[in-house]
Amino acid sequence: MITLKGLIIREAPKGESNKLIHVLTAERGVISVYVRGGMKSTKNAAATQLYVYSKFCLEKTVDPKGPIFYYLNSSEPEEMFYELRLDVVKMSLAAYLADLIYYARIEGVSDMTEVLRLTLNTFYFLNRGQKDPEFLKSVFEFRLLCDIGFRPDLLCCPKCYKYLSDKMYLNMAEGYIECEDCCTDKDGMYVYELDRSLLHVIRHIALTDLERLFAVKISAKLQLKLTNLTEGYIRYHFRESFDTLKFYRSIT
Ligand SMILES: [Zn+2]
Incomplete structure (x- = not known):
């Protein structure tokens, strides 16, 4: 037993x-x-x-x-997580997050300690309803990929070692950030422009301890950019379109 x-x-x-x-x-x-x-x-x-x-x-x-x-x-x-069942937005987001976990398993990950902790924390905040579901979704999408082996190198530009500039670029295929001077593929399909605040928030999501992971507030404008980026990162790595995401989008 x-x-x-x-x-x-x-x-x-x-x-x-x-x-x-x-x-x-x-x-x-x-x-x-x-x-x-x-x-x-x-x-x-x-x-x-x-x-x-x-x-x-x-x-x-x-x-x-x-x-x-x-x-x-x-x-x-x-x-x-009783409150999840009483709200269609919460329920449909939970269904999408569960789909991502189910899909991540297919990639052959066996130790899911960090993924379980991340999921329980996300469900806790989603259940309580005190955080924007869009923010929870973005944090979960990006951190999940980090935890299963797709954490990009966000420290500095690998060519000139610049840590911060007004514009930097996340190259999802290569898994690193480049500065404006060094990036030669700014219009690439999986190259995302980062302003200072977007870079700050993805560094936070990728690198902060779980205890402080959800303890940031971001503006609605920044959330739109973050959503675009984290959904793109999921698309790039999972190569899958999720019906549960389409349903969640149809009601939000
Ligand atoms: Zn550079």
Whole structure:
């Protein structure tokens, strides 16, 4: 028997009364858990709902021909994120963030400690409703990519070592920033212009401790630039268009 804590990021019915849940855990990445009787009211109903963080007791079954599966033995909710279910904007953003995590798993990341912490923090603020969902979305998009191995080098221009100038350029393909004098590909599809405040905020998102990650305020104008950049960074690395993002955009 294995005991794990994790956040449920996806669920699907299996047969008439069972369901399969996908759970983000620190130690084992995203795992698939089979819940017997999961579509009916059972003792595990609360702890196996979508977007609930729970403690699970699991049995591991390895099918030599297939992927590793877990069977749920018992579960207990730790954090329900109850308010997410009462608001369509919060709910649709949570669905998009869960999609990003599910997609990131396909890239073969197994240690998801930082990703789980980031997700729980983001869900905490989204649930409470005290931060702009657009800001939470941008922070999550950029930091998620940083945490799974795509943190760009934001320290200085690699050619002349300039740390700051009025205009710098993030080259998403190369994973570095260049100054105005050194950048030769300013109109490139994945080259984004950074003014001082945009560079400051992406340095903050990429490099600050999680405890202080959400403790900044940015203007609506800067948020628009940040949204454009973080969505572009997701597009560049995931090469995927997410229906959940389209739905979120259709209501915001
Ligand atoms: Zn330079």
